[in-house]
Amino acid sequence: MKKHGGIKKSASVLVAATIVAGLLSACGSEKEDNAGGTNNAASQTNNASEGTNASANDTTNAPANTGDAAADAVVEITVWDQPSPDDPAKSFVEEQFAKFDAAHPNIKVKHVEAWQPDVREKFLTAVAGGEGPDLSYSAFPDMQVYIPKGIAADITDLVNGSPDKDRFIDGAFNLATKDGKIYGIPNDMYTSGLIYNKKLFANAGITAPPKTWEEFAADAQLVQQKNAGIVGFDILGMDWADWHFEYYVWQAGGDLTEQQPDGTAKLTFTSDAAVKALQYYKDLKWKYNVTQKNVVQDIGENEKDFYSGRSAMIIGTSDSFTNFVGRGMNPDDIGFAPFPAGPSGKAPAQVGGSFWMLNPKSSPEQQKAAFDYAMFSMSKESQDALGQFKVDNGLGLRPFTVLKDFDVTKFIKDVPQDYLDAVNESAKDQHLEYFLKSSLSSYLVKPIQKVLLDKNADPAAELQKAQDLAQKEVIDKYNNDLKAAK
Amino acid sequence: MGNQVELKQGAAAQAQTQAQTQKQMQTRSRARFNIRWTPILFLLPSIIVFFVFKYYLILDAVYISLFNYDIVSPPGKFVGLGNYFEFLKSETFWVAMKNTFIFFLLSVAIVFWVPIVQALFLSQVKRFNGFYRVLYQIPGVLPVVAGVLLWKWMYNPDRGLFNYLLAKIGLGPYGWLNDLHMTKFAIVLPGFFTGGGIGVLLYYAAIKSISAELFEAAKIDGCGPWHRMKIIILPNIKFVILIQFVGFMSGVLLSFDNIFVMTQGGPADASLVVALMIQRTAFVQSRFGISAALSFFMFIVIAVLTVLQFRLQREDD
Numbered sequence: 001m002k003k004h005g006g007i008k009k010s011a012s013v014l015v016a017a018t019i020v021a022g023l024l025s026a027c028g029s030e031k032e033d034n035a036g037g038t039n040n041a042a043s044q045t046n047n048a049s050e051g052t053n054a055s056a057n058d059t060t061n062a063p064a065n066t067g068d069a070a071a072d073a074v075v076e077i078t079v080w081d082q083p084s085p086d087d088p089a090k091s092f093v094e095e096q097f098a099k100f101d102a103a104h105p106n107i108k109v110k111h112v113e114a115w116q117p118d119v120r121e122k123f124l125t126a127v128a129g130g131e132g133p134d135l136s137y138s139a140f141p142d143m144q145v146y147i148p149k150g151i152a153a154d155i156t157d158l159v160n161g162s163p164d165k166d167r168f169i170d171g172a173f174n175l176a177t178k179d180g181k182i183y184g185i186p187n188d189m190y191t192s193g194l195i196y197n198k199k200l201f202a203n204a205g206i207t208a209p210p211k212t213w214e215e216f217a218a219d220a221q222l223v224q225q226k227n228a229g230i231v232g233f234d235i236l237g238m239d240w241a242d243w244h245f246e247y248y249v250w251q252a253g254g255d256l257t258e259q260q261p262d263g264t265a266k267l268t269f270t271s272d273a274a275v276k277a278l279q280y281y282k283d284l285k286w287k288y289n290v291t292q293k294n295v296v297q298d299i300g301e302n303e304k305d306f307y308s309g310r311s312a313m314i315i316g317t318s319d320s321f322t323n324f325v326g327r328g329m330n331p332d333d334i335g336f337a338p339f340p341a342g343p344s345g346k347a348p349a350q351v352g353g354s355f356w357m358l359n360p361k362s363s364p365e366q367q368k369a370a371f372d373y374a375m376f377s378m379s380k381e382s383q384d385a386l387g388q389f390k391v392d393n394g395l396g397l398r399p400f401t402v403l404k405d406f407d408v409t410k411f412i413k414d415v416p417q418d419y420l421d422a423v424n425e426s427a428k429d430q431h432l433e434y435f436l437k438s439s440l441s442s443y444l445v446k447p448i449q450k451v452l453l454d455k456n457a458d459p460a461a462e463l464q465k466a467q468d469l470a471q472k473e474v475i476d477k478y479n480n481d482l483k484a485a486k
Numbered sequence: 487m488g489n490q491v492e493l494k495q496g497a498a499a500q501a502q503t504q505a506q507t508q509k510q511m512q513t514r515s516r517a518r519f520n521i522r523w524t525p526i527l528f529l530l531p532s533i534i535v536f537f538v539f540k541y542y543l544i545l546d547a548v549y550i551s552l553f554n555y556d557i558v559s560p561p562g563k564f565v566g567l568g569n570y571f572e573f574l575k576s577e578t579f580w581v582a583m584k585n586t587f588i589f590f591l592l593s594v595a596i597v598f599w600v601p602i603v604q605a606l607f608l609s610q611v612k613r614f615n616g617f618y619r620v621l622y623q624i625p626g627v628l629p630v631v632a633g634v635l636l637w638k639w640m641y642n643p644d645r646g647l648f649n650y651l652l653a654k655i656g657l658g659p660y661g662w663l664n665d666l667h668m669t670k671f672a673i674v675l676p677g678f679f680t681g682g683g684i685g686v687l688l689y690y691a692a693i694k695s696i697s698a699e700l701f702e703a704a705k706i707d708g709c710g711p712w713h714r715m716k717i718i719i720l721p722n723i724k725f726v727i728l729i730q731f732v733g734f735m736s737g738v739l740l741s742f743d744n745i746f747v748m749t750q751g752g753p754a755d756a757s758l759v760v761a762l763m764i765q766r767t768a769f770v771q772s773r774f775g776i777s778a779a780l781s782f783f784m785f786i787v788i789a790v791l792t793v794l795q796f797r798l799q800r801e802d803d
Contacts, residue, residue, distance in 0.1 A: 121769040128557040128774060145772055150558040231644075239750045293643035296664055296753050360558065439771050442751075449753035453666055473576050474771075481554075 075107050075369040077134040077362070080114035080123070081377075087115070092389040100376050107369045127151055130361070135370035138357040140175050141437045143184055146357065147176070152183040153358035158371045159185070164378070172402045175432065176355045184355030185374045186402040192247065192350040193426040194340065195306065195316035195324075199333045200227050209337035213251070213280055216313075216340040220290035223312040232290035234302040234311040235281070237452045242444035244315045246434050247350060248277035251342025256434040256444065264479040265436050269444065269467035270460065276343055278459035282451040295452040303327075315339075317352065318423045321415055322396025336419045338426040348431035353402070380405050387411035399423055436478065443470035544785065551779035557772070569779035578755070579763065579780070586739055586759045588670055593738045597677035602727065605689030606715065619687065626683030634747045637676045638663070663749055669756045673748050685730055692723040728799055735795075736788050760784055 083090045097111060112133060116122065120142070126132050138146060146152045159165050159173070159182045168186055176184030196209050201219070204226035210216040220232025236244040242256070249256055254273025258266040268274060285291045292311065294301075303320075305311040307327040318336070325331050339347040356374040358367050376382060383406040390397045391411050399415055400423070401408045412420070434440075447462035549561070551569050556562030573579045604622055611618055625633070640647040641662035652658040662672045696718060704714050720727075742761040745751065751758035751766070760780060768777035 121765075124557065124769055124772060128560075149556070149772060237753070239752065293659075293661075294664055296749065297642075442766060442770065445752065446754045450666075453661070453664055453753050469577055473578060477572075 073106065073365075075365045076110065077107065077366050077369045077373065078110045078112060079370070079373060080112045080119075080133045080136040082111040082113040082115075084113065084115040088393065088395055089386070089389065092386065096377070096382060096385070100373060103376070104369075104372065107373065109373060132359045132361065134359050134362045134366050135373060136357055136359075137187060137354045138184065139354050140352055141433050143176050143355055143357070144436070145438045147178050147183050150360060151357075152176070153360035153362070153367060154181045154183060155185070155358055155367070155371060156180075156182045158368065162371070162375065164375050167378075167380075167403055167405050169402055169404055176357075184357050185371070185378065187354045187356050187374075187378070188398060189351065189353035189400045189402050190317040190319050190398065191400065191423060191427040191430065192315065192317050192339075192352065193422065194313060194337045195320050196313045196335045196337060197306070197309065197311075197333050198335045199330070200230060200309070200312040201335070203227050209335060210340045212340050213342050217284065217288045217290065220284070220313060221288055224290060227312065229310075231292045231305065231311040232288075233284065233313045234297075234305050235284060235291040235295055235452070236299055236302060236315065237295035237449055238298040239445060240299060240441070241448040242437070242441050243433070245277065245281065245444065245448050246437075247315065247339055247348075248280055248342060249274050249434075250348045250431050251339060251344060251346060252276040252280075253342070253344030253346065257436055257440065259435045263482055265475050267440075267467050267471055267475055269447075269463045269470070273344070274463055275460045278447060278451055278463060280342070281448065282455075282457070282459055285452050286455045291452075296449060309333075318400050318426075319396075319398050321419055322398065325396055325414075331414065331416065334416075334419065336422040336426070338422065346429065348429045349426040350433060351427075351430040352433070353400075378403065400427075436474070439474050439478070440470055443467075443474070544782070547778040547781050550775060551782050553775050555773075555775035555778070557774055562775070565775065569775045570783065573776055573780055573783070578758070579760075581755055582758045582760045582763045585670070585755075585757060586741075586761075589674065589741060589745075589757075589759060590735065590738045592670055592674045593677065593734070596671075596674050598731070598734055600678055601683070601685035601730075602689050602723075604686045605693055606719065608686065608690050609693040619690070622686045623683060625680040628680075630743050631747055633676065633680060634744045638748050641672055664753065666753060666756050669749060669753065673745055673757055676744075688726055688730065689723060692726040693719055696722045724799075728795070732792050732795060735791060739788055739791075740784065 081093075083093045087093070097109065100107075100109065114123075114136060123132070123136060132151070138152070143152065172186040172189075173182050173184070176182060176186070194209060200223050201207075201209070204219075204223040206219050206222060210219045216233075224230055224232040246256055249271075250273075252273035254268060254271045254277075256268060256274060258268055260266055285295060292305065302311070302314050303316075303323070306314045306316075307324045307329040309329075316336070321331070321334050321336070324334055338349065341347040356377075358370050358374075362370065380403070383401070383403060387397055387406075387408065387410065389395075391413075396414075397408060397411045399408060399412050399420055409420075443466045447457075447459070447466045450457045450462045451459055552564060552566060553561040554563040554565050554568075608615065608618055608622070643649055643659060643661055643664055646662070648662065649659040652660070661668060663669055665672075700718050701714060704718055709717070740761050741759055742765065745757050745759055745762060746765075749757045751762045761784075764777050764780045764784075767773050767780065
């Protein structure tokens, strides 16, 4: 009996170990300071050229003429930019891959799929395992996390030494710049705003989108009354709830965090503006009754409601037109408007987008190759070809560009002028997402969900609880680490 | 003379016996040290794989948990047990712990016993038994996430099937995943309907292995079906229930997929469990040290509960 017990005990521990190990696998890490399999291979190649001369960095430009051993060395890089199998632009993208390969025989690019929803988790796992790509995309808020953690390479010299630098619009590098150092190459950009269904508005006799919070609530109620079964406004209450909520805080004249001059963070969840914004959220749900019942649905479901004609308004971006037309929505029904102004009289739009990010562990040769690859992708020729491909294939293009010499208006003739005018109007007053969003998001989602689901919840009290918790669990440590590092 | 011969013969026989004993001992000794390589060779690959992909990861997590882990230049600053103290002081962790154990209790109450009952019924079915066994397995073939998504749509308070059907009989509408007090129940409920999958077959096999004579004797003694289940079936399948319970407990305490797909831990942390916190800490907040500490802590919790479980069972026996 005892013996059996021992076996059972071992088996039980084994079962537990097996299951827990699954959770731990993502945390597995390479202890050695290297850049992973592909990069190692590349490093070995590059080692052969060590001590030759600086021309190794220029292999991509004039490899055949130098006759230098370094110039002939093949640099291998891994780029996370392989499109999904059903991407309508896949053939174009792969054609561009081939063009780059032909023009750069000394750079061998391995393309890895990077379109999955959990790409962020995969990326961090790869970095933790020493297998981070030489080049990848990173969203604006993520750059705030990656730069201080050393995940993004300092590419100041590469950018300053590139003739392409001046092709980017003014301030394009700002969000990837810290202490005068540049960590990213601008890839794309969007601006946020209110998306409304013109047809449903017309049915309700509304001729212009709302300009204030009061008008917004009144219009949402009216459009619901005049269009049976329609929701006035699909609110975002799921995991990214703080993303849209921050706009309302800005409209009320505040923000959710403040970065102090010494770099430390200060929470302002309980500011008058934040409380007013959350009270407005609560009113939209419980006082005006203009939101969907399923307030904890995600942004994909909100978008689906909109393009299916089930909701009259959602928060979207300058890209929404392309997205919804692609989903079968009538282009004439899609309207864009700057956000309604809150108590502050202001309605800033959020500027979002992504950067190309290089791996600090890549060799200098790999970094140069990755930089050249990113610049090839951002070249006027590539962007024009992409624009033309999208026009030829009935695919939409983002109406915003980060490049001065790429005239996007040539390729977006189908986008109504009033839509473009509203996007430009919205973009006049832009705001960045709140500082430390990635770390604080889960703390803010809680009070937002609480007021949307419990009509007795007090916005001020819920925000106070969230702030106290975030202060204790995130900010104190962040500030202490920052001070200790100094 | 005769005595001398006898003595000599006796000595020779003794020597022979001694030699035989010595030979036997040598053979035994050789047998004791004779390593049978064939089974070892067959087992070796799986043992290596198991150590590399299971135990190494656990040990690595323990190592990571001792650092303010820097994923770019690992391992970062050594903090000893600092990560453990940090999450133990965290209010969010205790919310997640509480939710995890509420999920466990709800799952035991709503889900765990279902395959046992299914197997009991199945054991009484004589005709088309094979067909029913296959029928019980079909829900297990459906991918977990697909099943969870279906339930999520049915729960939708705007257009979901449940509120529509309940309204027909004058009930609801219910918030389901939009109700802070109902969320956990709504997440566990699908388990009741999707059944026990392979568990049903294990229980069924255990019930079928009970001697038919026992049932006949019990019937002669006047035992009804309820008593037969209580005094014959359940005691005889207890070992399968225990093994299943250990696996079930580990699975529920580390639940992730279904909760992540349904609510992502919300609303307002109502369904935040430790496994979700581990994922969030690592991949949203990039705090791998604390995430590893949480993982190892859960490993210890489950291991302790499992050992306790078996000890209680042994005492019961």
